[in-house]
Amino acid sequence: MRESTPVPMSATLAADEALARRRRAGERVLSMASGEIGLAVHPALRERLAAAAGEGAYGPVAGGRALRAAAAGYWERRGLGIDPGLVVAGPGSKPLLFALLLALGGDVVVPVPSWVSYAAQARLVGARPIPVPIVPGQGGVPDPERLREAVAEARAAGLDPRSVVVTVPDNPTGTVASPDTVRRLASAARELDLVVVSDEIYRDLVYDTSAPAESPALHASERTVVTTGLTKNLAVGGWRTGVARLPDSDIGRALHTRLxxxxxxxxxxPPAPVQTAAAYAFGEPPEITEHVAASRRLHEAVARAVAGRFTAAGAALAPVRATCYLYPDFEPLRDRLARAHGVHDGDGLARFLSERHGIGVLPASAFGEPGPTLRIRAATSRLYGDTDEQRTAALAAADPLGLPWVREAVEQVGGALSDLVRSTVRPLSPQS
Amino acid sequence: MRESTPVPMSATLAADEALARRRRAGERVLSMASGEIGLAVHPALRERLAAAAGEGAYGPVAGGRALRAAAAGYWERRGLGIDPGLVVAGPGSKPLLFALLLALGGDVVVPVPSWVSYAAQARLVGARPIPVPIVPGQGGVPDPERLREAVAEARAAGLDPRSVVVTVPDNPTGTVASPDTVRRLASAARELDLVVVSDEIYRDLVYDTSAPAESPALHASERTVVTTGLTKNLAVGGWRTGVARLPDSDIGRALHTRLxxxxxxxxxxPPAPVQTAAAYAFGEPPEITEHVAASRRLHEAVARAVAGRFTAAGAALAPVRATCYLYPDFEPLRDRLARAHGVHDGDGLARFLSERHGIGVLPASAFGEPGPTLRIRAATSRLYGDTDEQRTAALAAADPLGLPWVREAVEQVGGALSDLVRSTVRPLSPQS
Known part of the structure; x- marks a missing residue:
């Protein structure tokens, strides 16, 4: 019997909605729970969508020719050339990842920690997520040695792992797995006959553009599916558009048919008018690449500043190299946090920051970590302002931290962390 | 072990893409395979989407307040008032139906015949579709007596039916179940503890507006979910927007959380800019209701004219009362079709019309009917013209059949049917 699915609400979206309710109720809250990018839609992109408003027909299931060709061009410029016939567009990369799981069948290996929805999607389709820890400091890629062990054990136990999800660059850690790690993962996947699903939605948000993220598609080209979208680069999460690049191989063609x-x-x-605007964006005209570059610099400046507050407070943090995510580890402060605040795990940390300081973050448990893990994920992409004017000014600023509203948001985090690591016990009461 | 899903491509979308390829190759083809509405986007709707092009944020998972309130108002004007908090919007009513199956769990009763995706979606989520024939001439609603038997048998066999899908008005038959049949279905569903999923996307396309379709939500209000969208009323299938109305009951609230x-x-x-345009449409300002009324009259005129060709050829056809679908039965011509063309079933009929006359229709097997069923579904909504100008002229015409391109399309169908029922055997060769 098929049970009604005990699926949890997406932790990021649930936290976001809860914070929005508190804000509407007049509270001063700082949302660092979801990685939604707080920037206005680029005017050229807006115009393309407006001009396409008369497009009401479905068009092909896999997306129109223009969008698929533009996405193929995007990948070609990154050394991942592909026949547009092997590109599939969808209403977001999230639904594409979900549909891939359905099309692949079997069970799926997910890194720990990893994005909230991989494991949830797997459970939703009746697959069992097989957790494999990352190499420390190299988020998003299951440790290749431990992958071999885990898959062997899973198969011996009657599970049927057929794919492994990787995230390069990574959410939640803001790190980028090294080319060597990615290469070893690709080898292990080939050896174990796993399809690699490589979520590369943060690919263009590596701060150091001279050291781009390495895709497993370069090393296990016959078995790697790459997904991306415009949500992170261009802050149009609400437009719902994503693309998948299927491998040019028998595996890839069979998977294409099923997908x-x-x-x-x-x-x-995928939504037709959005496809037209997305095709323009994936074509990467100069105004778009400049916009993405500016947002990358903004993410870097603010993420590094907030990272500095975490390390100043005594948390351990792998150097953030991409995205707008920080994943600090408060293990060095375990005793102090337990004594001062009764905080023993990520959930306790998140509760403390939310209830006492109106700062929304997600606990490590949302990313598949064991209960006691004393980590949270803080996304810095909503710290750019409360209005489109402020956000656009932040994007244009040579020194965004010089802007009073950005500085204030960073200081709010710093203040909360000072309160957290204060060694004397104080009564838990709300403060402004 | 979870097998990779042997899911077929949606028959309507597959047929549509195949016909589009033939058209691009220079063939003269008449697409009656999918029910995509061949009309231009209403200018006011287009403007609303264009004005919303700057909306890039996700917003709430269930859709924004404005869209949910507008959908609640739409239902209230149809005697189905509901708290907007129980409305869930999604990127199309198809994904909503799919997500409902996941949220409901268990197995699902589907009418025979019924829309191509209900059973396919059920299989995709690991549910077993339990087929129950309709009352003849009253499409979309499983015969309530046979429902009782089928559910009892299914439960005895270890299946777990928890829901029943109905389509009022119906696709593929173009009929509307009587209020009495809907009432009896609702009673049976309550007695059997099934949730009713009522797909009412064709609700506003009942030709006789003095006899609207009856919703099961009026009779089993505590357990009926209603879905609709703008795809059929306003020809914006490519925009991907749909809404679900959950029951105001414990069942409904629990289902809302899971959905x-x-x-x-x-x-x-759901796509944010589309939500804003959809909220305007569900608000039903006069220009929109007039547009829907005009499209309803156009569907009626053309569907009835084509229906006349089918009955003139000798096929049996329940009077078409809504939508743009015809579901003629060639059973009275079985011997003749077998002798003249070697056509024995719906698949053979569809092949004959496609290969010999370039007319795309779907065989009865696509709607879950047994193999030998000598029926096809013909959608008449693509016969309004090849350009937006022609289609808009058809919409405005007092007598659309007076327009040469519409008349010609209807005659093409008539000519193909004359050829089909010709009693002398002729060699099967392409004709123009």
């Missing part, structure tokens, strides 16, 4: 069939039964086609 | 959780993991939120 398109699943898409035809689940969502029909 | 929103599933949505959060599968698609995050």
């Amino acid at each position: 398109v069939s699943v898409a035809s039964q689940v969502w029909s086609s | 929103v959780s599933v949505a959060s993991q599968v698609w995050s939120s």
Whole structure:
């Protein structure tokens, strides 16, 4: 019997909605829970969507020719050239990842920690997520040695792992797995006959552009699916558009057929007007690449500043190299946090920051970590301002930390952390 | 072990893409395979989308307040008032139906015949579709007596039916179940403890507006979910927007929680700019209701004219009362079709019309009918013209059949049917 699915609400989206309710109720809250990018839609992108408003027809399930060709061009410029016939567009990369799980069948290896929805999606389709820890400091890629062990054990126990999800660059850690780690993961996947699903939505948000993220598609080209979208680069999460690059191989072509069939039964086609605007964006005209570069610099400046507050407070933190995520480890402060605040785990940390300081973050447990893990994920992408004017000014600023509202938000985090690590016990009462 | 899903491509979308390829190759084809509405986007709707192009944020998983309130108002004007908090919007009613199956769990009763995706979606989530024939001439609603038997048998066999899908008005038959049949279905569902999922996307396309379709939500209000969208009324299938109305009951509230959780993991939120335009449309300002009324009259005129060709050829056809679908039965011509063309079933009929006359229709097997069923579904909504100008002229015409391109399309169908029922055997060769 198929039970009704005990699926949890997406932790990021749930936290976001809860914070929005508190804000509407007049509270001063700082949302660092979801990685939604707090920036206005680029005017050229807005114009492309407006001009496409008359497009009402479904078009092909896999997305129109223009979008698929533009996405293929995007990948070609990154050394990942592909036939546009092997590109599948969908209403977001999240639904594409979900449909891939349905199309692949079997069970799926997920890194620990990893994005909140991989394991939840797997459970939703009746697959069992097989957790494999990352190499410390190299988020998003299951440790290749431990992957071999875990897959062997899983198969011996009757599970059927057929794929492994990787995230390069990584959410939640803000790190980028080294080329060597990615290469070893790709080898292990080939040896174990696993399809690699490489979520590269943060690819263009590596701060040091001279050291881009390495895709496993370079090393296990016959078995790696790459997904991306415009949500992170161009802050249009609400437009719902994503693309998948399927491998040019027998594996890839068979998977393409199944993926398109699943898409035809689940969502029909990606939103048509959005496809037209997305095709323009994936074409990467100069105004778009400049915009992405500016947002990358802004993410770097603010994420590094907030990271500094965490390390100043005594948390351990792998150097953040990409995205707008920090994943500090408060293990060095375990005794002090327990004594001062009764905080013993990520959930306690998140509760403390939310209840006492109106700062929303996510506990490590949301990313599949064991209960006692004393970590939280803080996203810094909502710290750029409360209005489109402020956010656009932040994007244009040579020194965004010089802007009073950005500095104030960073100081709010710093203040909360000072309160957290204060060694004397104080009564838990709300403070402004 | 979870097998990779042997999911077929949506028959309507597959047929549509195949016809589009033939058209691009220079063939003259007439697409009657999918029910995509061949009309231009209403200018006011287009403007609303264009004005919302700057909306890039996700917003709530269930859709924004404005859209949910507008949808609640739409239902209230149809005697189905509901708290907007119980409305869930999604990227199309298809994904909503899919997510409902995941949220409901268990197995699902589907009418025979019924829309191509209900059973396919059920299989995709590991549920078993339990087929129950309709009362003849009253499509979309499983015969309540046979429902009781089928559910009892299914439960005895270890299946776990928890819901029943109905379509009022119906696709593929173009009929509308009587209020009495809907009432009896609702009673049976309550007695059997099944949730009713009522797909009412064709609700506003009942030709006789003095006899609207009856919703099961009026009779089993505590257990009926209603879904709809703008795809059929306003020809914006490519915009991907749909809404679900959950019952105001314990069942409904529990289902709401699960449905929103599933949505959060599968698609995050409906496309934001589209939501704004959809809220305007569900508000039903006069220009929109007039547009829907005009399209209803156009569907009626063309569907009835084509229906006349089918009955003139000798096929049996329940009077078409809504939508743009015809589901003629060639059983009275079985011997003749077998002798003249070697056509024995719906698949053979569809092949004959496609290969010999370039007319795309779907065989009865696509709607879950047994193999030998000598029926096809013909959608008449693509016969309004090849350009937006022609389609808009058809919409405005007092007598659309007076327009040469519409008349020609109808005659093409008539000519193909004459050829089909010709009693002398002729060699099968392409004709123009």
